Amino acid sequence: MDYEALMEMAVQAGEIMLISGAEVYRVEDTIGRILEKSGLENRDVFVLTTGIVATLSDPCVPAITVVRRVSKRSTNLNRIARVNDISRRFCGGQITMDEARKQINDAAKENQYRFREKFVGYVMVTCFFAVLFSGGIRECAAAAFAGGFLALAVYGTSMLRLNDFCQNAAGSFVLALTASAFREYIFPGLNMDAVIISGIMPLVPGVTFTSAIRDTLNGDYSSGVARMAEAVVVALAVASGVGAAMMLVRMMGGAV
Amino acid sequence: MRELAVQSAAAFLAVxxxxxxxxAPKKYLLYAGLAGGAGWLAYLLVLSADMSLIAAAFASSLAAAVLSHLFARGLKAPVTVFLVAGILPTVPGASIYRCVYYLIQGTTELSTYYLVQTFQIAGAxxxxxxxxxxxxxxxxxxSVWRASGDKGSSAPDCSSIHDQTDDLQQKHLPH
Incomplete structure (x- = not known):
């Protein structure tokens, strides 16, 4: 068996999962299972939220070690599911290594939704969250529009290749401005708080924070702490975007 | 009653x-929505029984997680696909935002209040x-132990257990 090719494939699979936002233990597990196919004695995998280290060694062959740095991360559940499925079929012996490598490369390129569909997703989240925060028809309408502008802002800043902090801050800035405009010109007496809270729902790191505590309970302390820091940074970005918009509105003489 | 139905439907659509x-893969969108709707229904039911926010968050994630695991096993997909979106309605996103917002505004008491709330909800x-x-x-x-017992001492078949749920601490039998 070509151990180097196996190693390359395992790390590639792990990298795609990590970039797509999979949990650290899931990545370790997948790489470990693929490496298990080598039948070598020592297979050590160490994954952090920002990188992968894997080693294959045996008394009879020279050790192979691969280090992979992962810097950019954004959630893509489809890729996680695809890679997971490919590695399961590979481990089950249903596909060969070449087929698995090809499919993993395909999975890395696959994009399911176009911007149009994502836009609808943003509008759905903000509009229906307004219902959950006991908003009326007016709040839902305002939140839906705010969500649309939020999607445009996030898309625009990602085209400019700005970092996540700026993307979140710009998105929530635009969102809070839209909400204030609605209250000023269209629905006086609008419940701004409900609109803004529903509007930031697509950005806000509630899931990250919950996963941080889950990781910690699982014994993955480094990943737990890293996620918690990530949640705080995202929340800071969102809050400063909203705060800046509020300040601007106040300066222009609007009610907040 | 009508309020319950409307809110659960809204949670379904939001998720x-x-x-x-x-x-998320297109074929699983409906299932994730179902997990989210069920979670929010549980949340509302517990709140209407005059229990605390923490108990409600706990019950809601319990419902969403059980459904997600069942979907994951039935559809042979990783549980994350359903769970991440499914818990969204209850997740303390608003609390963590308010915590930082009041921190920036300089209102420390409110900030602390929401920080504690964030930890309570996320912890539950x-x-x-x-x-x-x-x-x-x-x-x-x-079930894996039973299967490997039938096969005698042969190496475990990793395909039968591979990651349909979060089986990270799954110990393998030696080769």
Whole structure:
């Protein structure tokens, strides 16, 4: 068996999962299972939220070690599911290594939704969250529009290749401005708080924070702490975007 | 009663939309939405029984996590696909935002209040998910042991257990 090719494939699979936002233990597990196919004695995998280290060694062959740095991360559940499925079929012996490598490369390129569909997703989240925060028809309408502008802002800043902090801050800035405009010109007496809270729902790191505590309970302390820091940074970005918009509105003489 | 139905439907649609943002596979969008709707229904039911926010968050994640695990096993997909979006309605996103917002505004008492609330809700949810994970892992481990017992001492077949649920601490038999 070509151990180097196996190693390359395992790390590639792990990298795609990590970039797509999979949990650290899931990545370790997948790489470990693929490496298990080598039948070598020592297979050590160490994954952090920002990188992968894997080693294959045996008394009879020279050790192979691969280090992979992962810097950019954004959630893509489809890729996680695809890679997971490919590695399961590979481990089950249903596909060969070449087929698995090809499919993993395909999975890395696959994009399911176009911007149009994502836009609808943003509008759905903000509009229906307004219902959950006991908003009326007016709040839902305002939140839906705010969500649309939020999607445009996030898309625009990602085209400019700005970092996540700026993307979140710009998105929530635009969102809070839209909400204030609605209250000023269209629905006086609008419940701004409900609109803004529903509007930031697509950005806000509630899931990250919950996963941080889950990781910690699982014994993955480094990943737990890293996620918690990530949640705080995202929340800071969102809050400063909203705060800046509020300040601007106040300066222009609007009610907040 | 009508309020319950409307809110659960709204939670379903919100989670459906959020799954699109997270690039969930198209064929699983409905299932993720169902997990979210069921979670929110549990949340409302517990709140209407005059229990605390923490108990409600706990019950809600319990419902969402059980459904997600069942979907994951039935559809042979990783549980994350359903769970991440499914817990969205209860997740303390608003609290963590308010905590930082008041911190920037300089209103320390409110900031602390929401920080504590964030930890309470996230902690309750994480506990619920953790419990469900462990229970499903327990069931899975037992079935694997039984299967490998039938085959004698041969190496375990990794395809039968591979990652349909979060079986990270799954210990393998030696070769």
């Amino acid at each position: 459906f939309g959020f799954s699109i943002i997270l690039d 949810m994480a506990m619920a998910i953790f419990i469900v994970d462990s229970l499903f892992r327990l069931v899975l481990t037992r």
